[in-house]
Amino acid sequence: MTTIEKAGEARGTAAAPGRFRAGFGRLLTESPLLVGLLLLVALFTALSADFLTLDNMRVVGLQSAQLGIVAVGVALLVLCGHVDLSVGSTMGLCGVLAGYLMSNADVSPLLAALVALGAGATVGALNGFMCAYLGFSPIVVTLGMLTAVHGVTFLITSGTVFGFGDGFGTLGNGSVAGIPVPVLIAAAVFALGAIFLTLAPGGRHVYAIGVNREAAYLAGIPVRRLPFVLFVLTGLLAALAGLIETARLDSAPASSLGVGFELNVLTAVLLGGIAFNGGRGNLLGVLAGVLFLGVLQNGLAIMNVPFAWQAIASGLALVLSIGLDSITTKLSDRWRAKRRRAAEAIEAAGA
Incomplete structure (x- = not known):
């Protein structure tokens, strides 16, 4: 081996740790949640032998499926500058409505599900009309709708409806090739949402409206119709989540x-x-965020952490989520600036 080759090998060996640190730093700044998710899985795996098992991962999937389904709709809304805070009450209304129709009115599961989906779409349409067309604040409108829809649920029943038959229960407890049906539905919703955002013109329009609504309007993008459609979609997804949860529990507690x-x-x-x-x-x-919450809640439950502390952990996660955006932006800017300075130094050395 020549002296030059030895020197090159030495530089490569010495640079390996630097490359590793640089790669980890980039992962940390650009995907901090992924790093946090991996660390969380490692922590609960070390603390409990029951955590990283096939059965428990199935439980995590079941617990996270409804969250993931609705998160897709809300994410699309937030991307275009809106938000829907009524999805929880919409989920409850549609689950209770379907359950009541099946158990008290002897309606078939299919018809009850269609009525519930229609109710979810109606709530979404009301939100969309007031926010997208009338220009009302999405936070104020959907918070008001949250309370109103919860009241409508209590008009149907103030108790718990149950007993829907085995056919309906498959929606929440069935499986295909060992994979729970709710997980398959959530995966399909995520896949369709990702295809829409990345390949469809409407996906680009969502980003454009979120970045600058006035510029999007001048470019001919439907700045009212598209958010309205997304509100309706979010209502439908919340209704679907309510149906799945009702089927999984074989009951629908209105309260x-x-x-x-x-x-x-x-x-x-x-x-x-x-x-x-x-x-x-x-x-x-968003998928990583859903899994992070699912793993956190499941791990705390396995560790028999009291519910009060689980609630505190969920609240802290919400606070963290609010600050994470600005922190990530600052770290990413710092990382890009560091890379730019390194590239400039290399160019200067080569000159």
Whole structure:
């Protein structure tokens, strides 16, 4: 081996740790949630032998499926500068409505599900009309709708409806090739959402509206119709989640079904890197956010952590999700600046 080859090998060996640190630094700044998810899995695996098992991963999937389904709709809304905080009460209304029709009115599961989906779409259309066409604040409108829809649920029944038959239960407890049906539905929703965002013109329009609504309007993008459609879609997805949860539990408690669900959805969306002001983010990050919350809640339950502390952990996750966007932006800017300075130094040395 020549002296030059030895020197090159030495430089390569010495640079390997530097490349590793640089790669890890880039992963940490560009995908901090992924790093956090991996660390969380490692922590619970070390603390409990029951965590990283096939049965428990199936439980995590079942617990996260409804969250993921609704998170896709809310993420699309947030990307174009809106938000829906009524998804929890919509989920509860549609689950209770379908359950009541099946158990008290002897309606078939298919017809009950269609009526529930129609109710979810109606709630979404009302939200969309007031926010997209009338220009009302999405936060104010959907918070008001949250309370109103919860009241409508209690007009149907103030108790718990149950007993829907085995056919309906398959939606929440069935499986295909060992994979739970809710997980398959959630995967399909994520896949369709990702295809829409990346390949369809409407996906580009969502980002454009979120970045600059006025510029999007001048470019001929339907800045009212598209958010309206996304509100309706979110209502449909919330209804679907309500149907799945009702089928999984074989009951629909009016007082608790969907209560607080909107906070978990918003936490997953913001943790996943969707900018609350719109225009930035992707569904892969939202999926990571959903899994992070699912793993966190499941791991704490396995460790027999009291519910009060589980609630505190979920609240802290929401606070973290709000600050993570600005932190990630600063770290990414710093990382890019560092790479730019390194490239300039290399060019200067070569000159």
